[in-house]
Amino acid sequence: MTSIERVDIAVIGAGLGGAAAMALLDQAGFSVHTFEQAPEFTRLGAGIHIGPNVMKIFREIGLEDRLASIGSHPDHWFSRDGNTGEYLSRIRLGDFALKEYGAPYITIHRGDMHAVQIEALPQDRVHFGYKLTDIVERDGDVLLTFENGEKIAAGLVIGADGINSAIREKLLGPEKPRFSGWIGHRALVNVDKLRASGLEFEACVKWWWEASRHIMAYDTKRDGSEYYYVTGVPVDGWEHDAPFVESSREEMEAIFGNSHPEVNALIAATEEVTKWPFWNRDPLNLWSRGRLCLLGDACHPMRPHMAQGACMAIEDAAVLSRCLTETGETGYADAFRMYEAARRERATKVQTISNANTWLKEPEDPAWVYAYDPMTVALG
Numbered sequence: 001m002t003s004i005e006r007v008d009i010a011v012i013g014a015g016l017g018g019a020a021a022m023a024l025l026d027q028a029g030f031s032v033h034t035f036e037q038a039p040e041f042t043r044l045g046a047g048i049h050i051g052p053n054v055m056k057i058f059r060e061i062g063l064e065d066r067l068a069s070i071g072s073h074p075d076h077w078f079s080r081d082g083n084t085g086e087y088l089s090r091i092r093l094g095d096f097a098l099k100e101y102g103a104p105y106i107t108i109h110r111g112d113m114h115a116v117q118i119e120a121l122p123q124d125r126v127h128f129g130y131k132l133t134d135i136v137e138r139d140g141d142v143l144l145t146f147e148n149g150e151k152i153a154a155g156l157v158i159g160a161d162g163i164n165s166a167i168r169e170k171l172l173g174p175e176k177p178r179f180s181g182w183i184g185h186r187a188l189v190n191v192d193k194l195r196a197s198g199l200e201f202e203a204c205v206k207w208w209w210e211a212s213r214h215i216m217a218y219d220t221k222r223d224g225s226e227y228y229y230v231t232g233v234p235v236d237g238w239e240h241d242a243p244f245v246e247s248s249r250e251e252m253e254a255i256f257g258n259s260h261p262e263v264n265a266l267i268a269a270t271e272e273v274t275k276w277p278f279w280n281r282d283p284l285n286l287w288s289r290g291r292l293c294l295l296g297d298a299c300h301p302m303r304p305h306m307a308q309g310a311c312m313a314i315e316d317a318a319v320l321s322r323c324l325t326e327t328g329e330t331g332y333a334d335a336f337r338m339y340e341a342a343r344r345e346r347a348t349k350v351q352t353i354s355n356a357n358t359w360l361k362e363p364e365d366p367a368w369v370y371a372y373d374p375m376t377v378a379l380g
């Protein structure tokens, strides 16, 4: 429990976007506190791609080198036919990304990345066990009520609280996200079994089948000691209440069996695999009102097929922090307007392409995503 009664800026949610927002706002000199519903930090398992567009933000926060030393640096994003192995595209990353886009492209365990982000925050201002349950907009501030009984007034509130955002609900009313019709299986595979197959496994490869079914497979550690995959599979519905359920190697074989030998070996090396529904919303028509403002999945959730959802959340955090720095806290109305003007088109475009699941399937120039620099992009 804290004895805080008022904070200047409250960030709701210490996920990947909220942690970035807090780091940047703190660095800019704002008095900012983050409130997270989870009782403590946990290393949630899965891989994540972080593009050069976002490594530039981590450079600003002072975490680029640390993350670059943990994550894998693929030379390419390959797209391949899941049956024949034919190369559909070879997108250059590695040294090319460093030179052309201004920062490395890494793939990393998201728990490792999140831990680095959380550890770097001022610990006395990150509050775990604070689930926001009520929001009252008042003349000079916003009164936040948490499930643990605490009530805290905030000058500004940033909703970085994910797809089921309480802040989004306050702005736009209750509305459950829509099931996208797609699920993803996620597994960290047994690397010894992979090696025993005698085959080579590329550091970052997306295998494609008909109807855009796919497996995205990649290293999550620089030393190659961890290999991860996430699938995308259309299904008729999602009948479970849980955020994810167990799957099995047999289920993977039933969906992807008799494919290219590397895919078969990947599935054979699968010991534990879970499956996750992908939820979605249409682009929101309101990003902020009064002292409340949204970022990340709270604002523009998407199916994950472009590997840019968290990147957009962190980009939002960077641009929002720059806008507030320019206007000062009292100029928040202008800051929120500038933020939306700078972010809406790009975030919506990424959301649309990610949902369409076409990204890098065929040769294309990804510079508009990766060369973007959220720390220098013009603000309106």
Ligand code: FAD
Binding pocket: 012, 013, 014, 015, 016, 017, 018, 035, 036, 037, 038, 047, 048, 049, 050, 130, 131, 132, 133, 160, 161, 162, 163, 164, 165, 166, 184, 186, 230, 276, 295, 296, 297, 298, 304, 306, 307, 308, 309, 310, 311, 312, 313
């Ligand atoms: P979240 O990460 O959802 O964080 C929200 C936080 O708010 C959570 O910690 C939650 O506990 C907290 N919270 C929620 N409600 C409350 C409340 N009422 N009070 C207090 N706290 C609350 N993105 C990429 O960039 N690259 C990838 O490679 C990639 N791969 C993906 C693969 C899969 C299978 C999936 C599902 C997603 C992937 N994404 C990827 C997308 C990425 O995970 C999300 O876009 C990202 O996590 C959004 O970050 P966020 O901070 O907005 O929200």
